Amino acid sequence: MWGSILFIESSIFLRINHDVSVFKSGIMEVRKKEVFAMKTIMNRVLAGLLSWLLVGGLVPVHAQATQADTFEPEPVVLLFAELNAVPDAADAIENSADLPASFAWVDETIFETVSDLVEGNVEVTYEDTSTKTVAVDVKVVEELTDAIIYEPLGSTEYLLVTAGTLPSLEGRVINSVTFPEGTIIEWGNPADFETPGVDKVTPIHIIYPDGSMNTIPQMVTVEAAAPEAESYAPRAIDLVTTQLNVVPPAADALMNLDELPADVVVTWQDEAVFSEVKTEINENLVVTYSDGSTDMLPVLVTVEDPDAVPPIADSYQPIAVDLVETTIGVVPEAISAIANAADLPADALYSWQDTAVFDEAKTNVLENVIVTYADSSADMLAVAITVTPAATDADNFTPVAQAITTEVGVVPAAIDALANFDELPNGTEFAWQDESIFEVVAEDVEAVVVVTYPDTSVDYLSVLLTVVEDLTPEPEAELYTPLPVTLVTTEKGVVPDAHEAIANKDELPPDMSFVWEDESVFDTVVASAFTNIIANYADGSQDIVAVPITVTEPAVATHARVIVHFVDTEGNRLLPSQINAREIGSTFQMTRVAIDGYELDSIVGQEKGIVSADESKNTVTYVYRKLATQPQLPNTGESRNIVFYGIGVLALLGGAILIVQAYRKRRQ
The missing domain is CATH 2.60.40 (Immunoglobulin-like)
Structure with missing residues (x-):
């Protein structure tokens, strides 16, 4: 394609803020001026035009965009530097972190001389080797202190002080929140708040943590104190x-x-x-x-x-009660205002000096009671009275507020903001005083519910209100953070309880469950690794918790248990099991036990042998069968007759023997 193609870079506008320090009446004021500098890249335009003229427009000139064309370094407003200390050139570029480039001062000698304002140049070298030079305003000082870095701005608000009072400094330095921690702000000398005067110039000292100080003026008018x-x-x-x-x-x-x-x-x-x-x-x-x-x-x-002659009034001292309470239009008996009326003469008369005082509401005001005696002498004493309107529904009921949450644009029923609406009289009406509050997102703001009772009396109830974009509850997984224990150690093939691997279970919902994401990790010896536990919440949300684990070879046992059980044919235990620990490889010999009412039925296992690590081989169960009981015959008395019969037989034999012996003697 013939012709010339010319790429012209757009002009770049740099906005540079210069801080200029102006001292007036010994007080430093700071003004800022804005300087707009325009830099237009003309070299390529001129080169392209010249090429076109030389070759008659037949040779196209292409200008490939570079990173220097794409990115625009922004200088800081003013860079402070200490004499003979060269600051990092990147600190002079406001957006240096966003640029794919390195930064270097073109001339570092500017930092060898104290200067109130000097222009320094930073060369920005991009990754594609394109460069750009940026001018930066630099202030070089003997010693860089907080007083040089920070520029306090005084409030223009008019300060009016009553003579003899020390005004607060709050709000006097409008940018004090930008000062370093530990900065002290105090009134300087002279600070005369005792003598009245108009537009008195009073210094404010800003003392920084490094001991340096700035001073700004404050115009103060001191008024004379009221008499x-x-x-x-x-x-x-x-x-x-x-x-x-x-x-x-x-x-x-x-x-x-x-x-x-x-x-x-x-x-x-x-x-x-x-x-x-x-x-x-x-x-x-x-x-x-x-x-x-x-x-x-x-x-x-x-x-x-x-x-x-002394009047009767001189002989008595009526005493007023602490307070007389009544309602509008009801004039109480004047005698009720005298605490010791029983001690006064029976014919004394009591009256209010002005009963009109009871025609309107009053609280704890004084009214006179006159005690008139028989001789017309009198005592007058002041009594505190309170006159209240007749009780209304608003007096008799107390609505209780409860916090309420709703979505933007949704006006909830005002009754929902009352915790005890069911305790209020039937016919009570509820309304929001201002429904526009529901049109914007807000947290813990005050809304007012107007409670109108059947007698038209009103209560105004403040309610804590939160207005959110969406009332959809936040997943429990967003509200909690399960934490793993320091280390879970187990033997190969033994899966530990996942619950025990969570360090802060007491801070989590009790209805949670925990499972290992992959239990197969416990089938291999692992010196140190991480595996995941899935934490399941009741609302279906989940957390994944990485837990450090160590899986070891199973320990080699040196002893095993030798166990003997004694059960009946139904499997019921007849005697406590005998359990003894024996060294693996040694011999064992079981001992049978006789049990009343039972006889040995069978033996499960070997009664003697060599102790094995497998305890099932060291376990013997003796199974007993219950003996049948002998039937009892009825007692007929026959056994007793047999005894008597035996005795008779023996007697007859003895008698026969005696007869035979006697017969032999006679023959001899």
């Missing part, structure tokens, strides 16, 4: 009673003195009020704090004449 008087709310008692010209301690007129600072000063605004007899007039208490701020509150004061 103490704004932080406290002193409360006066309802009534101060004193004698004429007796000024009571002002602090005694405060109900909550123990809630105020210990150094607070309490005074009367005008002590002259106590120089005249008065009944329930207002006088001011002045509470002065250490910072000079004050609170002023009115107190009812009664000044009595000591020479006047």
Whole structure:
């Protein structure tokens, strides 16, 4: 084919980030600029064009693509190097691990001079011998420290501090998570958080593990602290009673003195009020704090004449109960608020100062009870009351949440999120407050179920929710990891229990089974090898466990057992078996045993012989047959008659002998 074929390489765009350090007001700030450099390979274009011109377009020029054309090395943003220490050229290429190439510095002398920013060149040589030179920005320093390598970035967030408080440094250095472990971040000097001021430049020190340090500025505005008087709310008692010209301690007129600072000063605004007899007039208490701020509150004061007839109220001290509880609109008996009403006069009258307090819900607020005596004198005392709405279904029932899991896009029934829905009243309705939460995958997020009772009262129940892509349960094999024991040792031909080869059975499901993948491995002596156990889970999934094994030759026995059994013809054991260990090759002699009610029927095995390793040859079984029992005849008394008959015969014989002897004597 005639003509010219021209391959032109595409331009390659390299994005190089240069870090430029700019120092302003002694504080290092870091700015980054982006430099786009374009490198176009023109040599082949020019060569191809020249060739075409020289030969009139008759000689085609082919440019074969090389690895240098295919791969693009990317330089790091900025390479830090220590004086006279040549870094690995591969460290200057961001993607060096992805390139089939070696890397070398074109000129290593750049590392012999301290330089804030110098261009170094790395020659990238590919496996096909094609090359490419990459420019890299290098910073050469006397000593390479963490402070040079890391560039802290301060937060631009406005920092407002109350005078006298030390602000937290959390979030002040936004890239602190990139610092090496052990880095300390602290406020530097001067750090004045006591004096109010706007836009105070306060340094933050970043101290690295190698002792080097960076400092960044933080703009801080310090506000004056609020007056103490704004932080406290002193409360006066309802009534101060004193004698004429007796000024009571002002602090005694405060109900909550123990809630105020210990150094607070309490005074009367005008002590002259106590120089005249008065009944329930207002006088001011002045509470002065250490910072000079004050609170002023009115107190009812009664000044009595000591020479006047004392009122009945002076003789009694009613005591309030701890708490009066009622529901909205129900005014309790005022006497129920007096703990010692039985100790007061029988004709005393009890009333609430303001019954309107029971018209709305309140919690632990004070209301006055007035005790009026027969002489019209009275005591007034504060009682804590709590007024609650009438009990609703929401008050009487407590729904209990249970965690729920569903698939994306599937809204489960809200009732399924309650563990005790069956304990709630009939007619209770359940709904999700926000169903959009089921549209995205989420784990352990909070969802809210709205529980509406038949009386329209409502409970809002927080439920732990997990939304997954697929509810298909994960195979058990993915949840567990069977581990092998260190070594399984057995004799040739003996297959060990596969269960015993698993080291962590107690961590696995109890319904698992374990089998050897190939039991034939135990038929050959093996010094050291691995074989597999198949771990079967209840859900049908499996794990393969590689187990180290050693298979040895069977041990040679030196002794064997000699065994004697005693059984009846039915195979039932009559006596315990006799088992003795004897040296193989020695002789043995069995001994028969007589058993009451039985006679020997047969012998299985040899009663005597030479002890063999095969114990079946050393085993004898004596088989006994049960004897038949003799029938018992009935007792007719005949045996006794025979005895008497014998005795009679003997008597007759003795008598005959005597007669014969007497006859002979007479003849003589």
